[in-house]
Structure formats: C-alpha cells, structure tokens
Amino acid sequence: MSLKIVNPGLSTSIQDLGRPGYFHLGIPMGGAMDRFALRVGNMLVGNPEDAAGLEAVFMGPEIEFQKTAIVSVTGADLPIRVDGQLQEAWTSFEVRAGQTLSFEFLKSGARAYIAISGGIQTPAALGSRSTYPIGALGGVNGRAIQALDELPLGYSSNAIAGKSVAPSMRRGPGSPARLRVLPGLYWHRLTEAAGNGFFEDEWTVALEADRMGYRFKGGRSLEFVDREQPFGAGADPSNIVDGCYSYGSIQVPGGAEPIVLHRDAVSGGGYFTLGAVISADMDLIGQLQPHTSVKFDRVDMAGAMAARHERKNLLMKIREELS
C-alpha cells in the first residue's frame, strides 16, 4: 500500500473520468465533477488523463505517503501543505515516503483534485474506479475514503516536480458564475414570462447541491402553459411520461426550483427538462459552493459547439506545454 488516509476530510472520493456506456441500465457515467481539473492534474504528474485521483469537497484530507510520489492539486483553492511546508496549486511537487499531505481551509471553489503519479489503483468496477456509493461501485468497496484506508498506487517513471500550468489557463467560476444553457425539449411548456425570467433572474446555489445534481433558488417560479396531461404521466404540470435525462439537463419538479443534473444523476424519470447546461460549462458547476450567485445565459447550438471547441483547444495547449 502506498497512501494511508489519516483524515478523510468532509467527503473525499476516488474519481477518474467515469464509466460511460451503462446509462441505459440506470448507471450514471459518474467520474470527476470537474473533469478539466482532474485531466490537468494528471497531466502535471505524468499520468494518463483518465487516471484515478481524489476529489475532495470543501475540505482536504490528510494523507501519509508510504512511498515517494509526485503530486498536484487542481480545482478549488485549498492551500496545500507537505509536512507543514506550503506548496503551489496547479503545480507538481514531491511528497517523500513518510511525509504527510494536508490542507488548510477552503478559499474558493468547491472541489479540489489530488493527482498522484502512478494513479490510485483500487479495483475498477464496470471499467472505472470512480466512486458511486448509491450503486456501491468503485472507490473503496463502493464508498468514499475513510480514516485508516490504505490506497495502492501504480508505478510511474516519468513524473517530475515543478511543472506548472499558467494562471491564465486555469479555469474556475467567475462571480456571479455564468452557466450557458441551450433551451430544449420542453421549453415551449413554459410561459413566455417564465422563460424570460429564467435568464433574467439571478439564482443562488441551494444547499441541495451534490454529485447527483445542483439545485438553484431565488429566481421567479417557473409557470407552465396549460395542457392536458398525457396518459401515463404524473398529475403535476412538470410531469411527463417517464423519459431519459441527459447530463446537464435542467429539470424543475413542481416548477419551483431548477435542478441541473450532474455526473451521478439518474438516467430517467417523470419530470420535464427545459434545456441543458452546455457540456463545456458542466465542470464549472462542480466548483460552485452553496449560496453562490449564478446567472444562466442563453446560447444556441453554434455557441455551444464553439465553447466545446474552445475547451478542447485549451486542453490541447496545456497538453503541449506540459509534454
């Protein structure tokens, strides 16, 4: 074993880039909420971008290294210490056997990603080490990490300390955070005033914000156009005949508060979705703390695709600089 968990923090889980391909059976893709941060973290320590690392929410863990490794911390700003010595974020550094990695209080963002050279080598389930506690898949016996857990590390020969990503290439949410939305399948079910209000109003992240979904509150309640419910659908105007949801879909149970479905979201159900947050902005949601202000910006398909390509190009640029 190579890493000994002294203190797990608040909720720290093993995550890689997830397990696509099982959504039709009710198993979500899962994986890092902020995939950009995990990818870049892995690049910094010479790992494949899909290697498993740790996702720490709001609070960092305390980890004793039993083997010397190169480490990086990306994503949320959680000041890093190795045996008390401060380290740079978004920069690779060495932790020697016997040293302890720990963190100070969160400064900004919500989730920090700890990538370790060689990657965490816990057993994969359905092709991924990502922790999905609801289905008891991945992680450590299907759960988040606990004190005294010992995590195996893989072998690595190409990791070096001192690699860094320029601040201009690091990504984090602005203030207010802006999330771009493509109106979708059931947008026409909203009244015009409700549709406009959705984009005009400032929302805040509710306390119900986790890997399954982020709830937003504070905007105007969403009103629906009257219609007859189809046979088989629930009685609430926000009910539909049960259908598939996709990542980023925005559902509004009861019409009150929108919920953006995230990595561990269920694959289907009986609420309608008014649109979807574009894929390029899903990582930002993973960095939102409760009470953060958020504005939704309307985009069209061309805008969403441009954002997606911009993201791809940024990753390529970082890849080139670090190789």
Add this chain to the structure above:
Amino acid sequence: MNQSLIEPAIQPVGDSGLMVRFGAAVDPDIHAQVLEADSAISAAGIEGVTELIPSFAALFVGYDPLQTDFETVSAAVRALGPMKSKERTSGQIWQVPVCYGDGLSPDLAEVAVRTGLSEEEVINAHLSGDYLLYMYGFAPGYAYLGGVPKEIQLPRKTAPVRDIPAGAVMIAGPQALVTTIKMPTGWWIIGQSPFQFLRPGEDNPFPLAVGDRVQFTRMSRDDFERAVGQGAKT
C-alpha cells in the same frame, strides 16, 4: 407501409445528444418503434454516437460533440426512415413472485379505498397484468414496467416517501416497478418481492432486457421468508 407510422420528431438535447420521439404515451406499439430505432441506429454504426437510451416513447442518442454534431446525427437517423413496430417475439418472460400482506404492503389498503376495490381484488388485478419492460431509469436496475390494469391505475402520491427499501413492488398509473436499492418514491407500495432485478458482482448484473415481459405470481409468507433467508434471486 403501415399508414399509422409517422416520422419521429428529432430534437436536440444539450450539445451532446438528441431525442428521437415517437409519441408521448405509455403504449406497447410506440415502444416497439423505440426498440426498432435502437437496434437500427446501433446497427448503422453512426460515427460519434456514444450512447443509446430507450425509454417509453423516445430514444436518446448521445454523441461526442467533438466528433460530430446535431445536424449530422439527426440526418443519419432520419435516413433510416420511419420505424416499423417489430413483432415482439424475442423478449424473454420472467416470473416474479410477490408476497402481499402484513408489513409488506403499506399502501394496499389505500389503493383499495381509492380504486373502490377490495384488497383481494387489487391483488388479483395486479397479478392479471401483462407487463413489458420499457426502460431502465431513475436508479441502478430500476426496471420500468408498463401494463398495470386500468382498474388499479392511480396517479402518484403528491409527496415522495423517503427510504423505501429494496424489493418493494410498486405501481403508479400504468407503470409498475420492483425497487433494487433504497430510494425515495411517490409510487404505491402493494407488496414485496425476493426477486432481484439488479445482481451486482454477477457477469450480467441486469438479467432482464428492455423488451422482456414480466408476470407477477403470488407467493406465500412462508415461501417469502424462506426465499429472503436464502438470499434469493429467483
């Protein structure tokens, strides 16, 4: 060509998926078109398509937006033409035992009151249904069955109840389901089954396929306790 077949509606879902919609109701013929589209799109091997997810009346097609786009994928789907309802001969039939009774059927009395039937009549109606597995959704292994007889179709409860354990046999409208893990639900719980729709650790954790059929059978309390004691999968 069957005149009742209409071109499905294709709409974007975010920037990495589209929905092919065949209707808006729980209906075996509509669902047969969904499954036909599922196999046709799968066989067509459209570049960049990553995921196909059938539901009651629609098929979700997920794609990688860096490899392809909405226009390309929707044109390729449209080129496959309207979907015929395939004869459903391949689906396997599963017998799923249910125990109705004290402590296992928390909503049975309420369902009886709301439908104007006796509890025994509710049970018999539930057992008489011919159930089709339409989709997986909501949670791992949650197999959405359609085919609840009209006389016991009720709207969902107005507020969900938390922490419903695995094995609960539930109904809501035309739908039925046996829970696999502890989750909240607004459906009506009328019995308990030892049958496991989700079998983690097995080569195929999902023994039932979309398009399979389910027949519920009645199980005595003794047999139920024995089956649960033996960690039944049946």
